[in-house]
Amino acid sequence: MMLDLLSRGGVLVYPLVCCSVLALAVFLERLYRMSAGCRFEEELAKRLGAAIRAGDGKAVAMIAADCGGPEGRLLQEGAAVMGRNRQTADSILNHCLEMEVRNQARHLDLLATIGNLAPLLGLLGTVIGMIKAFMVIQDAGGAVNASVLAGGIWEAMLTTALGLAVALPTIVAHGFLVGRIERFESSMKNITVLFLRDN
Known part of the structure; x- marks a missing residue:
């Protein structure tokens, strides 16, 4: 029909x-x-915040590995910029953010x-x-x-x-x-x- x-x-x-x-x-x-990656919930934010405040790049990298996906890639970039000056970190993280959002919107x-x-x-x-x-x-x-x-x-x-x-x-x-x-x-x-x- x-x-x-x-x-x-x-x-x-x-x-x-x-x-x-x-x-x-x-x-x-x-x-x-x-659907790839992880949901950035309150518990994960607390773990991440504690690791960043402690300057523990390895802990941040472990969280990134657990997350995977675009969130994990951003966390890996974040771990790499830890200890750098704020302007450099801001530029690198925002570039990564823009790239991930652009990929999602393809x-x-x-x-x-x-x-x-x-x-x-x-x-x-x-x-x-x-x-x-x-x-x-x-x-x-x-x-x-x-x-x-x-x-x-x-x-x-x-x-x-x-x-x-x-x-x-x-x-x-x-x-x-x-x-x-x-x-x-x-x-x-x-x-x-x-x-x-x-x-």
Whole structure:
């Protein structure tokens, strides 16, 4: 039933299906990448703060190894800058933070593009379908069965429905991932603050 409907939607159904598959792949890949590492919770913050205040770079490196992921990499950079002047440490840690946030945000622009493009592709498919329907009316000299005309119109509108069906979950997925990245950035900033405050 669904495949039959899609087959009637015209040539623009194919790029819309490709967009939906690509959006799903990007969302799942980003979700997997964002789940790597550790959650920077209160207990970990206390352990890290104590190690930094004590100037114990080995303890910080052990916490980094336990963490893994982007948090672990930032902690490793933090362990390396311990004892350096504040300006140098600030520059190195902020550069690392920016790189990790940029890595987390990879491909999100693609999701946003798909979310914006899918409804337009659907609308284009509908306009093309309506043009074809009116060409049929013209060729028939205006004497067209209403059911034939209605069939042409609903087939034309399939691409709009499909475009919206692709765009809506893509936009929701994009918003969800942006929220995750904002929380991630806040957590990473907390780590840099610990190093700069207590180092």
